[in-house]
Amino acid sequence: MEITFSNVDFAYDKAAKPLLKKFSLKVKDGDLIGIKGPSGAGKTTLFRLLLGFEIPDSGTILFNDKPLEPFQLQLLRKETTWVPQDLDLGEGKLSEVFYFPFTFAANRSKSPDEMKVLSTFEALGLPKSVWQEEFTNLSTGQRQRVGLAIAYLMDKNIMLLDEPTSALDEASKEKIRNLLFDGKRIILSTSHDPWWLDRCSKIIELK
Ligand SMILES: Nc1ncnc2c1ncn2[C@@H]1O[C@H](COP(=O)(O)OP(=O)(O)OP(=O)(O)O)[C@@H](O)[C@H]1O
Numbered sequence: 195m196e197i198t199f200s201n202v203d204f205a206y207d208k209a210a211k212p213l214l215k216k217f218s219l220k221v222k223d224g225d226l227i228g229i230k231g232p233s234g235a236g237k238t239t240l241f242r243l244l245l246g247f248e249i250p251d252s253g254t255i256l257f258n259d260k261p262l263e264p265f266q267l268q269l270l271r272k273e274t275t276w277v278p279q280d281l282d283l284g285e286g287k288l289s290e291v292f293y294f295p296f297t298f299a300a301n302r303s304k305s306p307d308e309m310k311v312l313s314t315f316e317a318l319g320l321p322k323s324v325w326q327e328e329f330t331n332l333s334t335g336q337r338q339r340v341g342l343a344i345a346y347l348m349d350k351n352i353m354l355l356d357e358p359t360s361a362l363d364e365a366s367k368e369k370i371r372n373l374l375f376d377g378k379r380i381i382l383s384t385s386h387d388p389w390w391l392d393r394c395s396k397i398i399e400l401k
Pocket of ligand 1: 206231232234236237239384
């Protein structure tokens, strides 16, 4: 698979200076991309453009060499998981809310049994006890690892990770990298974390 941003300009406020100016990037299977830059530089906006929530003012975004027309966008979305920095699964015990992302048609076939979920939690250093906890009572780092567990279990070819290590200790970071990075899928990550950026195959800096 291949994703290409070619000379993309984008502004939310069309009267203001563009947020992204002539942004170009080519990524392919096995790439682990780190996108860094100050808050507000447009890192998350790149994900929104890729998923078609925003449209470039000029330039093109290609998925497997084809423009993101509705059909191609649908194909891309099917292949993609986005893990936000602060996952919100709503109210309820984790064992109840965990399956919500697996209720969507594109993910239903990936819905894991409880044993698989708990063994993934173990691999990410999450104690089994969190399964019966209220999701909203989990720590930020635990919620983040739940999001990454969901991404792992969905097993998509493209992962968009927002600050994947921001609330994690070094041991957990290592576990997450080992679990998610299989050398085959595309991982696009926003990050301020030198530890994570050091392990990326390519770093993009937004000003
Ligand atoms: N839907 C929107 N409508 C208008 N402006 C927006 C919208 N989303 C983001 N912005 C603005 O665009 C700029 C870039 O936002 P973006 O979330 O892409 O930044 P970021 O680099 O991911 O920041 P952070 O590191 O804080 O997450 C910010 O100034 C933000 O306020």
